Amino acid sequence: MSAKSTERGATGLRKAAAVAQLRSERELRAITDTVLRLAKARGIPETEVHVEEVIDALTRFANNAIHQHVAEHGVVLSIRIALNGRTARVTTNRLDEVACRSALDDCLSLAASQPKDPLLLPMLGKQKYRKVQRFAPATTSVTAGERARAVKRVCEVAERSGQVAAGIFSTGQSQTLLSNSRGLFASYRQTQAEFSVTMQHGSATSWAKANSADARQFDPLALAITASEKAERAQNPIELPPGRYTVILEPAAVLDLVGFLFYDFSATAVCDKRSCLSGRVGKPLFGRNITLTDDVYHAEQLGMPFDGEGLPRQRVLLVDRGIPKNLVYSRRSAKLAHKKPTGHGFALPNEFGEAPMNLVLAGGNSSVPEMIASTDRGLLVTRLWYIREVDPYEKIMTGMTRDGLFLVEKGKVGPAVRNFRFNQSVLEMLRNVELLGSPHRATAEESFEMVVPPMKIGKFQFSEVTKF
Amino acid sequence: MGHVTACPLVLVGTMWDYCGHSLETARLRGARYADVRVMQMRQRDLTTKNGQVGTLGQSESIGLGIRVVANGAWGFASSDQLTREGIASCAAQAVAIAKASALAKKEAVQLAPEGTYVDSWQGPCQKDPFEIPLETQLDLLLATDAAMRKVKGVTLAETDLQFRKIDSWFASSGGSKIHQRRVTSGCGIAATCFKGDAIQKRSYPNSFGGQHILGGYELVESLDLLKHAPRIAEEAVALHDAAQCPEKTGTLILGGSQLGLQIHESIGHPIELDRVLGQEANFAGTSFLTLDKLNHLQYASSIVNVVADARISHGPGLGSFAYDDEGVPAQCIDIIKDGAFRGYLSSRETAHLVGLHRSGGTMRTEGWNRLPMIRMTNVSLLPGTWTPEHLIADTDDGVVMETNRSWSIDDRRYQFQFSTEIAWEIRGGKKVRMLKNPSYSGITTEFWNSCDAICNADHWVLWGTPNCGKGQPMQTMGTGHGAAPARFRNVKIGIAFSNE
Numbered sequence: 028m029s030a031k032s033t034e035r036g037a038t039g040l041r042k043a044a045a046v047a048q049l050r051s052e053r054e055l056r057a058i059t060d061t062v063l064r065l066a067k068a069r070g071i072p073e074t075e076v077h078v079e080e081v082i083d084a085l086t087r088f089a090n091n092a093i094h095q096h097v098a099e100h101g102v103v104l105s106i107r108i109a110l111n112g113r114t115a116r117v118t119t120n121r122l123d124e125v126a127c128r129s130a131l132d133d134c135l136s137l138a139a140s141q142p143k144d145p146l147l148l149p150m151l152g153k154q155k156y157r158k159v160q161r162f163a164p165a166t167t168s169v170t171a172g173e174r175a176r177a178v179k180r181v182c183e184v185a186e187r188s189g190q191v192a193a194g195i196f197s198t199g200q201s202q203t204l205l206s207n208s209r210g211l212f213a214s215y216r217q218t219q220a221e222f223s224v225t226m227q228h229g230s231a232t233s234w235a236k237a238n239s240a241d242a243r244q245f246d247p248l249a250l251a252i253t254a255s256e257k258a259e260r261a262q263n264p265i266e267l268p269p270g271r272y273t274v275i276l277e278p279a280a281v282l283d284l285v286g287f288l289f290y291d292f293s294a295t296a297v298c299d300k301r302s303c304l305s306g307r308v309g310k311p312l313f314g315r316n317i318t319l320t321d322d323v324y325h326a327e328q329l330g331m332p333f334d335g336e337g338l339p340r341q342r343v344l345l346v347d348r349g350i351p352k353n354l355v356y357s358r359r360s361a362k363l364a365h366k367k368p369t370g371h372g373f374a375l376p377n378e379f380g381e382a383p384m385n386l387v388l389a390g391g392n393s394s395v396p397e398m399i400a401s402t403d404r405g406l407l408v409t410r411l412w413y414i415r416e417v418d419p420y421e422k423i424m425t426g427m428t429r430d431g432l433f434l435v436e437k438g439k440v441g442p443a444v445r446n447f448r449f450n451q452s453v454l455e456m457l458r459n460v461e462l463l464g465s466p467h468r469a470t471a472e473e474s475f476e477m478v479v480p481p482m483k484i485g486k487f488q489f490s491e492v493t494k495f
Numbered sequence: 496m497g498h499v500t501a502c503p504l505v506l507v508g509t510m511w512d513y514c515g516h517s518l519e520t521a522r523l524r525g526a527r528y529a530d531v532r533v534m535q536m537r538q539r540d541l542t543t544k545n546g547q548v549g550t551l552g553q554s555e556s557i558g559l560g561i562r563v564v565a566n567g568a569w570g571f572a573s574s575d576q577l578t579r580e581g582i583a584s585c586a587a588q589a590v591a592i593a594k595a596s597a598l599a600k601k602e603a604v605q606l607a608p609e610g611t612y613v614d615s616w617q618g619p620c621q622k623d624p625f626e627i628p629l630e631t632q633l634d635l636l637l638a639t640d641a642a643m644r645k646v647k648g649v650t651l652a653e654t655d656l657q658f659r660k661i662d663s664w665f666a667s668s669g670g671s672k673i674h675q676r677r678v679t680s681g682c683g684i685a686a687t688c689f690k691g692d693a694i695q696k697r698s699y700p701n702s703f704g705g706q707h708i709l710g711g712y713e714l715v716e717s718l719d720l721l722k723h724a725p726r727i728a729e730e731a732v733a734l735h736d737a738a739q740c741p742e743k744t745g746t747l748i749l750g751g752s753q754l755g756l757q758i759h760e761s762i763g764h765p766i767e768l769d770r771v772l773g774q775e776a777n778f779a780g781t782s783f784l785t786l787d788k789l790n791h792l793q794y795a796s797s798i799v800n801v802v803a804d805a806r807i808s809h810g811p812g813l814g815s816f817a818y819d820d821e822g823v824p825a826q827c828i829d830i831i832k833d834g835a836f837r838g839y840l841s842s843r844e845t846a847h848l849v850g851l852h853r854s855g856g857t858m859r860t861e862g863w864n865r866l867p868m869i870r871m872t873n874v875s876l877l878p879g880t881w882t883p884e885h886l887i888a889d890t891d892d893g894v895v896m897e898t899n900r901s902w903s904i905d906d907r908r909y910q911f912q913f914s915t916e917i918a919w920e921i922r923g924g925k926k927v928r929m930l931k932n933p934s935y936s937g938i939t940t941e942f943w944n945s946c947d948a949i950c951n952a953d954h955w956v957l958w959g960t961p962n963c964g965k966g967q968p969m970q971t972m973g974t975g976h977g978a979a980p981a982r983f984r985n986v987k988i989g990i991a992f993s994n995e
Contacts, residue, residue, distance in 0.1 A: 047588075083968065084592075085967060085968055086595075086596075087777075087967055088599065089772075089773050089774040089775070089776055089777070090601065090772070090773050090774070091601065092599055092600050092601040092602075093568065093569075093596040093598075093599045093600060094569065094774055095569060095571070095774075095866055095868075095967075096568075096569060096570055096571065096592045096593070096595065096596040097571040097572070097573075097592070097865075097866050097968070098571070098572045098573070098588055098589075098592060099560075099572070099573045099574075099864040099968075100573070100574050100575070100576070100585075101558060101573075101574070101575045101864060102575065103556075105554075114551075115551050115552070116551070116552040116553075117552065117553050117554070118552065118553070118554035118555070118556075119554065119555045119556070120555070120556045120557060120558065120575045121555070121557065133553055136629070137551055137552075137553060137629065140551075140628070140629035140630050140633060141548050141551060141629075141633055142548070142633075142637075144547065144548065146547075170595070171570075171591060171592045171595035171596075172595040172598065174595070175595040175596060175598040175599050176598060176599075178599050179598055179599040182599055191773065191776075193773060193774070193775075193776035193777040194777040195777060195778075195967050197967075197968075223777055223778075224777065225776050225777040227773070227776060232776070234777070299544070299545075299650070299651050299687075300650040300651060300687070300689035300694070301651060301687060301689070301694060305689060376548065376549065376550055376551055376552070377549060377550055378542050378543075378544040378547075378549025378550060378653070412780075412905070412906055413903040413904060413905070413906070414903070415901040415902060415903045416901055417900075417901050417914050417934065417991045417992070418693075418694075418932065418992070419694045420689075420692060420693055420694045421692075423991070423992070425901060425903045425912050425914075425991060426903055427903065427904075427905045427906070427910070429780075429905070429906050446905060448903070448905075448910055448912060448936070450912075450990070450991050450992075450993070472778060488994075490936075490990050490991070490993060491910060491912070491936060491987075491990065492910075493905045493907075493909050493910035493938075494783070494907075494909045494910070494938065495905075495907060495909070
């Protein structure tokens with residue numbers, strides 16, 4: 028490759044220094060229109076086209092320095108056809124007409140190879156969607172240099188405290204277009220920014236994280252200072268015996284446990300008898316202070332206002348004062364159950380059906396300081412880790428505490444405590460909630476983001492203790 | 496009928512042009528080192544559920560990722576815009592990112608020396624799964640699904656097949672040009688029974704997607720899913736009437752697939768040098784295996800020997816390849832030798848930190864849009880001398896556990912807890928009854944030091960773990976774990992279901 032030929036791409040190189048931007052909706056629509064035109068010419072009765080473009084960048088740091096720093100840009104085209112009671116999907120990231128023809132050929136072959144599905148529904152026609160604004164232009168202009176400078180300031184906080192910082196600062200944007208041969212057209216754009224930091228003080232650690240559509244909605248430096256102060260307090264942990272304790276779960280810990288319930292509210296999971304709600308809908312299951320909704324329109328939520336088939340998402344009351352009231356339904360599961368679909372279906376074909384992806388857990392009028400002040404003896408939990416399901420019907424989850432576990436005694440936060448393993452039924456836990464705080468968007472590592480409050484919970488079961 | 500056209504391969508010469516153009520752009524923009532991966536990935540997924548086709552999909556993806564060192568720091572960018580301008584823009588972005596990284600660097604990146612290789616390699620694949628008619632594959636799954644549902648009490652029958660074909664073209668500024676083709680195949684079945692107030696499940700040949708290898712459709716044929724369907728369905732139903740696994744401290748025998756996951760979590764992850772060095776502290780965690788423990792820690796009992804072996808001679812594992820994703824040839828590394836801790840998984844950047852002159856060749860990437868990072872290859876427990884029959888006959892009082900149900904371990908990899916789908920109680924050298932809801936827990940080094948018997952090579956299987964997550968952005972990687980059933984003493988059993 029000669030230097031001269033490389034210079035011919037000089038315009039492209041200058042563009043590279045700037046932050047990449049999404050294509051126009053018109054450009055992506057040209058792709059979906061091409062596929063629909065080609066499919067019609069092939070005589071395919073029903074075709075659905077889904078195009079997704081993602082631009083992401085992530086600055087990763089550890090040992091008070093950036094060690095990984097990445098950017099990606101990609102577009103994926105996914106085509107589903109339906110004919111003679113059969114459906115199949117082919118996905119590619121080649122967007123030219125030849126590739127579209129090839130993908131349609133493959134769809135036809137896949138569809139022809141399977142038996143008829145008597146429950147396959149015709150594709151949806153045109154729909155109306157409620158508008159959501161989740162695209163923050165400020166997030167799209169954050170450069171690699173700006174993220175690096177923010178990370179440098181965070182690392183300086185750590186160094187000043189004799190600590191070691193690790194974490195990420197990411198910014199990105201994405202768009203989705205969904206179109207079909209029956210006239211459905213849906214589009215959605217979103218930005219996303221995230222900052223997460225772990226501060227290590229000797230062998231003690233703590234952590235803070237935030238996530239928003241708008242990078243201006245959180246301050247990496249403030250999060251770093253919070254984690255730093257907590258890491259300092261987390262030194263010299265004492266060892267307590269395992270057993271049942273009153274716990275105060277910060278929102279990240281609540282999120283990661285309650286988040287494991289999301290698929291249980293799927294009508295398909297209940298129909299398959301693998302949900303913990305099988306036989307329990309309509310009966311008291313949690314405490315009366317537990318009310319859970321799925322609400323993509325909540326001001327602190329992100330996500331598309333339509334599902335994988337293009338059906339508008341509805342707000343669904345899942346649990347009303349402790350009683351599971353409703354499930355979410357795809358079009359297929361709704362037909363089977365003689366219910367109305369709720370707009371929570373996954374893209375077809377799939378065996379999972381649907382799930383609520385925008386959980387909002389109602390809160391109370393307490394706060395973490397008030398929970399601490401009201402506790403004679405208990406544990407303050409920053410976050411949980413490596414949570415897995417031990418028993419699917421009693422919803423016993425196991426996992427570890429991580430990055431800051433503190434003893435609370437006589438209304439005050441005391442020394443750090445060595446991390447525990449828990450084996451706790453989430454159903455039982457939600458019967459033992461004593462106090463709830465104000466709900467806000469929370470982010471952690473085990474579940475997707477949700478709006479949840481901090482909680483004070485009685486008789487939380489810790490079964491073993493680890494070495495740190 | 497049923498034959499899906501393979502996506503047309505872009506000409507190999509073009510792939511090398513893409514690589515060369517990106518490397519040259521990176522050099523001109525100021526990169527001191529660069530490597531590039533053009534990757535084309537094809538995937539097919541088939542599932543059934545209760546007699547219906549679930550997922551039936553095929554996907555392909557092609558793109559380029561370039562990693563550079565400029566101003567002594569790393570940058571990486573990826574793109575699916577495989578045009579001259581798109582590739583140049585991507586390479587220039589990687590350099591710009593590296594220069595931004597240098598704003599917050601401590602030391603300049605230092606890479607262990609490595610040879611220059613020009614090579615083309617293809618992994619084993621006797622029967623290309625993309626050439627097997629779809630009807631054949633679906634017929635097998637639907638027949639197996641039906642065989643499970645024939646057993647009274649089964650409430651959910653599931654089957655799945657997964658195939659991938661990955662071509663990668665690697666080139667580096669050091670002059671290496673390596674093409675590799677890896678075909679992986681996976682299959683599994685599961686029967687679930689909901690009865691009363693409990694859900695019980697059995698899987699074959701392993702849970703969470705079954706067995707996975709570097710190889711073709713021959714895997715599916717060798718596992719004879721149809722033959723095993725009635726047995727696992729009957730076991731799922733029978734578990735409801737089985738006794739609860741008792742809570743006690745005692746002797747535990749682990750089946751091979753569960754032991755494979757035990758190796759993955761309590762040996763494979765702690766030996767990743769990036770974790771040890773704190774590079775994963777924010778997400779995956781760190782490791783108790785601090786550098787002072789190398790060659791000093793008695794990790795396990797003296798009968799335990801563990802290697803990380805990426806060479807194809809170790810077997811067709813998900814961690815088998817000819818070169819890693821920074822162009823280092825596959826190697827076999829001693830991890831535990833006669834119980835003593837002997838080695839880490841390393842990269843060109845981290846090798847010198849443990850006194851190595853060369854990378855251990857464990858840098859792997861999920862795809863063209865992800866950065867290579869230290870990953871397990873085939874981390875395997877070498878076989879011992881026992882047979883399973885001999886092992887049980889030699890055990891007076893114990894529990895045999897098989898097929899993983901849940902797994903969890905702390906962020907430094909000390910304290911773990913596993914539960915399995917099924918267990919059997921052993922009394923007087925015989926399996927006397929089935930147990931439900933089995934679990935066990937422990938501290939990594941205490942557990943491995945309690946190993947007193949390992950079965951022989953006739954019972955050793957190279958298990959595939961297809962879903963190992965690590966990194967930010969998250970990457971999913973397949974790893975291999977050779978294991979034969981083994982026995983452990985004084986293990987805490989049954990605590991997951993304790994209500995105290």
